[in-house]
Amino acid sequence: MSLNLSEAFKPHPVYLHDDDHINFDSVQEVPDSHAWPQVVDYLSDLSDVDSVPIIDLMDPNAATLVGNACETWGVFQVINHGIPIHLLEDLESVGRRLFQLPAQQKLKVARGPDGMSGYGRARISCFFPKLLWSEGFTIFGSPIEQARQLWPQEYTTFCDVTEEYQKEMKRLSTRLMWIMLGSLGITEDDLSWAGPKNKYEGPCAALQLNSYPPCPDPKIVMGLAAHTDSTLLTVLYQTNTSGLQVFRDGGRWVTVPPKRGALVINVGDLLQILSNGRFPSVLHRAVVHQSRHRLSFAYLCGPPSNIQISPLPKLIDQKHPPLYHPVTWNEYLGIKYKHLNQALSVIRLFKPQDGSVDMNDMKRMKVGC
Ligand SMILES: C=C1C[C@]23C[C@H]1CC[C@H]2[C@@]12CCC[C@@](C)(C(=O)O1)[C@H]2[C@@H]3C(=O)O
Ligand SMILES: O=C(O)CCC(=O)C(=O)O
Numbered sequence: 567m568s569l570n571l572s573e574a575f576k577p578h579p580v581y582l583h584d585d586d587h588i589n590f591d592s593v594q595e596v597p598d599s600h601a602w603p604q605v606v607d608y609l610s611d612l613s614d615v616d617s618v619p620i621i622d623l624m625d626p627n628a629a630t631l632v633g634n635a636c637e638t639w640g641v642f643q644v645i646n647h648g649i650p651i652h653l654l655e656d657l658e659s660v661g662r663r664l665f666q667l668p669a670q671q672k673l674k675v676a677r678g679p680d681g682m683s684g685y686g687r688a689r690i691s692c693f694f695p696k697l698l699w700s701e702g703f704t705i706f707g708s709p710i711e712q713a714r715q716l717w718p719q720e721y722t723t724f725c726d727v728t729e730e731y732q733k734e735m736k737r738l739s740t741r742l743m744w745i746m747l748g749s750l751g752i753t754e755d756d757l758s759w760a761g762p763k764n765k766y767e768g769p770c771a772a773l774q775l776n777s778y779p780p781c782p783d784p785k786i787v788m789g790l791a792a793h794t795d796s797t798l799l800t801v802l803y804q805t806n807t808s809g810l811q812v813f814r815d816g817g818r819w820v821t822v823p824p825k826r827g828a829l830v831i832n833v834g835d836l837l838q839i840l841s842n843g844r845f846p847s848v849l850h851r852a853v854v855h856q857s858r859h860r861l862s863f864a865y866l867c868g869p870p871s872n873i874q875i876s877p878l879p880k881l882i883d884q885k886h887p888p889l890y891h892p893v894t895w896n897e898y899l900g901i902k903y904k905h906l907n908q909a910l911s912v913i914r915l916f917k918p919q920d921g922s923v924d925m926n927d928m929k930r931m932k933v934g935c
């Protein structure tokens with residue numbers, strides 16, 4: 567499947583030139599290439615009055631809580647999710663070991679311009695005139711090829727941990743997807759590609775390791791610019807340093823505070839399509855710290871790459887006509903990496919007649935690139 571998805575990126579390669587790869591470790595001042603014109607406005611952070619729900623998956627009421635969180639936030643944190651804490655800690659430690667390598671080492675495993683796996687800057691970065699204060703490592707399947715180059719003698723730990731984590735994430739994300747869809751009254755029979763009769767091969771996914779080095783002037787840089795994930799859902803493990811913010815109506819950014827052992831679940835664009843807009847994908851970004859090196863790990867989960875995703879028939883009636891054209895994940899990524907935050911509007915079937923735009927489009931207009 568990663569081969570299929572890589573087709574989507576060919577028209578929009580992301581280049582990683584040696585000369586504009588700054589060495590974050592030694593930088594004393596933010597270079598012009600990384601200084602954003604709009605200063606990050608921490609004052610708009612209203613986390614204390616409005617906070618992202620934390621849901622205990624063992625709670626008998628979990629499904630209802632998940633449904634409400636998806637409708638009103640597009641994001642929530644989960645606890646008692648069954649992922650062992652030692653696996654999260656191991657992942658963090660192999661992540662640190664990777665990003666602590668000298669820049670020249672990391673560039674040995676640079677993701678090719680239209681490649682899928684390896685070291686590089688976030689794919690969204692080419693939409694912005696300034697560079698991001700972050701580096702990433704993307705894994706589709708096994709990272710063995712890259713790990714062997716980085717640690718010829720000792721590559722197995724990195725592979726074992728990231729593969730075990732992906733295995734656990736696959737289970738958790740499938741479970742979460744069914745809780746989310748279940749809260750809308752969808753059963754396995756309603757989803758032809760995932761239903762029991764069709765031998766669902768499980769989600770297709772990427773594991774993204776994000777690193778945000780300390781920055782001498784965090785307010786003028788951007789770790790990861792505002793985006794929605796092009797997934798069904800994303801499971802994010804943020805380590806103990808805050809940085810993730812989600813966008814709320816009216817232009818406010820709310821910090822999602824790290825909670826030990828908790829995982830953040832984001833609704834992605836494909837779930838917005840599948841749910842016919844009932845579960846809007848969440849616009850989010852990452853800001854950085856002056857003295858702390860922040861890491862995060864995103865498991866970006868989608869359907870098999872060539873399956874058509876369209877609004878579920880059960881959610882459609884006279885009052886609720888289908889809002890989006892059917893697309894495969896592959897096609898959607900192609901559209902996304904041409905239009906970024908307008909991608910959902912591009913595949914929207916009709917605009918509301920009163921001329922108003924839906925909340926999602928509005929968000930995108932205000933904070934889009
Ligand atoms: C399967 C995916 C999902 C991708 C593209 C491709 C591989 C890497 C993913 C990310 C990871 C980092 C944020 C993001 C926004 C990015 O820049 O690269 C993600 C993007 C998306 O969700 O669109
Ligand atoms: O670092 C974070 O908290 C956000 C990461 C993210 O949004 C992503 O990887 O898609």
Ligand SMILES: [Fe+2]
Pocket residue numbers: 793794795800850864
């Ligand atoms: Fe994201």
